[in-house]
Amino acid sequence: MRTTTGWRADPGETALRKAALERRELRADDIAVRIDYCGVCHSDLHALEAHAARSEGPLVPGHEFTGTVTGVGGGVTRFAAGDAVAVGNIVDSCGTCAMCLRGQENFCREFPTLTYGGADRRDGTTTQGAYAREYVVRERFAHPLPAGLDPAAAAPLMCAGVTVWEPLRALGVGPGTRVAVAGLGGLGHLAVRFAVALGAETTVITRSPGKADDARRLGAHDVIASSDEQRTAAARDRFDVVVDTVAVAHDLGPYLRMVAVDGTLSHLGHLGPVTVETTDLLIGRKHLSSAGSGGLPATAAMLEFCAEHGVAADIELLPSSRVNEALDRLRRNEVRYRFVLDMSDLP
Template sequence: MRRTTGWQSTGNSTALERVPIERRELRADDLAVRVDHCGVCHSDLHAIHGLTGKPAAGLVPGHEFTGTVTAAGASVTGFAPGDRVAVGTIVDSCGSCAMCAAGQENFCYQGATVTYGGTDRVDGTTTRGGYSREYVVRDKFAYPLPEGLDPAAAAPLMCAGITVWEPMRALGIGPGSQVAVAGLGGLGHLGVKLAVALGAEVTVLSRTPDKAADARELGAKALVAVDAAVDRFDLILDTIAVPHDLAPLIGLLGLEGTLSVVGLPLETKVPLMQLAYGRKSVSSSGTGGTKHTAELLAFCAGHGITADVEVLPSSRVEEALTRLEKGDVRYRFVLDLADLD
């Protein structure tokens, strides 16, 4: 077994402990990646608190990271030691179902293997995530990190970025589209940047006016209160991670508009009768497959898009999680794992 170091949650606590971690020896199609930067996602908090169904024992979070290849398996041809790579929330899938064939491994009919808290398809062990100095991953689920993208600021693209990218691509968002973003956090600020770059007119929906300057700086046309907005949006990206009422947002959709709930609050009720008036839709999406993830990285490289991040040494992971729980971040924490050497 390969040995590395990481941060482990014990007893659903955000006071993570620095522990030794075993990684598998490289299989023929594996890469060993030195994890340099890993984003801190709100779903990490859910997992730590035992709210996602992932095993709490030995939990090492982290599913959006960038790093450097240090070794490659015998059959790997697309990567070599020294290459910069990015890894997201999916690290394996069945590879044979219709979803996998379409590059939508996130919807694998047999269930995708997730970066942490999942089950390895070969040896049955529980996957442990990117809050660690090394990760071993199938080469298919590692992506070349384009030149020009800062590795710390690019790490959140692998979860927050792809989560908002997939619904926009599925709905054909582009010039002339009216897009609103509810929640200006880790997902929301990337939703604004990407929608603007696609050519849409973007509005940020907020309960308070204190983020108006931020919204304009990110490229949004305006920040408005929900009760002051007009029912004209083709797409509302709902990035709010806590339980909330969907009815006011559905009311803002135009004819055949879609509310895409990507913040994935754990308790959600959909007012079906409200959808009937205007043939509106409520959808959701979870992360992304290989096709759209590669597309996203290329798009971001071409448009100079990365996340707005606050980088902390990984020894301050408890601080990052605690502040994230309070909403005290602008807009994504990223851990620098170099202090695990």
């Protein structure tokens, strides 16, 4: 086994401590990646809280990272030592189901192997995430990091970025499309950047009036405060696509009423149960959709688009030794708009 250092939560705990970690030896199609930067995602918080409740084994979070190839297996053809790479929250899939065959490994019918907390498809061991200095991954699930992309600001593209990119592309967002983004956080600020870069007329819907300046800096053409009843009423049937990135349970009705005839509300931020009034869909033939993560072709296309159009995340960069501080502040929503850990303080 290979050894590295990372940040691990022990059984029954949410706090992370520095620990020695084991990685598998390189298989023929593996690459070893020195992790340089890793994003801190809300799902990391959820995973740590669930882990503490179960008290089953250790947990190493982290599933959106960039780094440098340090070693390759004997059958690797796409990468060499020294290459800059990016890896997201999926590190394997069955490769044979209908979803995998169409490049939607994120919807693998046998469930994809997640970057942490998943089961390795060959030996059954539990995957340990990227709050660490090294990761070993199949070359197929790593992406070349295009030149010109800042590796720290690119790390959140591998989860938050592709999560909003796939539905925007699937829904045909482009010039002439009217898009609204509800919620201006880790997902939402990237949805705004993508929609603007794709040529859409872009509006931000936010409950925080103080974010209006940020919304315009990101390129939004308009801002609607969700508490402004007059503005929200005037926005009825206005948008072809509403991207809902609000991370807590909420009523979808106000957003559905803003969707235009034959338009779509893409519900991305909250994964729990929702209740929908059928008439909110019926009046205007409106659609409700969702999405999660991204397949390999879409992720590669997103990275190239970001390099071409200068799209990256707004980040606060912290040394990895401050990971618990980052998680605590994320719980309090004290970040604009993504924490990224600099892993260079690990041996």
